[in-house]
Amino acid sequence: MAHIPINHPLRPFYRAVSGLCGVYFLIFGITGAIASAGEEFFSREGIWALWLKTNMAFSLLSILLGAILVAGYVIGGDISHWINYYGSWVLLAGGLAGIAVMRTDLNIFNWSMANVIVSLVLGTLVLTAGLYGKAGPPEPAPAKDTFRPNRPAPAKS
Template structure:
């Protein structure tokens, strides 16, 4: 992971984007839990929250994922970087899995194509944040910046 920039100048912006994605997922989960109260846990009824289909199971998963992303924003530092980097792969895999099971009985989270698209877009945003929000000591960041601008010749070794 040596190619991931350390202390990128837009790091606070990327961290804020991932935090906003976490809050959005958390809000969706809470609204979905309220909307699906009284229905079966894995209901396949037409339950909608924030323009996406849901059920109680998917709402609880969304609350968990949103809370973890939002906590990563609040905590910051390298933990935020790792949460964003690895959490994005969970979101992207979930979006692709949702597409794969969309019209089958395995669609236990009551997804529609809108859900899959939203999770893939959010996964991409969080991945971008994970690639650019790595924190580190200032000296390696300065050396890396100088290498990027071709101001220093890298040591052979």
């Protein structure tokens, strides 16, 4: 964690990207919950929402994840950094687990390969936001920049 930049200039952009990922999960979860209404909670039927397979369990999990990511966007600061950093590992691990259980009875979230790809891509985007979203007081940032290779030392005032 020592090499994570503090107050990166693109921090607001990365925070917005993670917020948009959260909005996507919210919209997907809501449309998935509507589409899977009346089905079993862990249904394996062909229920689709926003071009991804889903069931009620996965839809509610997506709503929860989206709400957490949007809350991180709204709160900002180091809370957003930690939510994005650890939330991304959940998305990446979920994508890899989805590959492992896709054609088995353990596929309780009714995932397809499209779900895996979306989870890995959005997990990577949220991880990037987590890595570059660390906030801190303005004093340590220039001090850390002096230790980075190929960067000029900050101007002294």
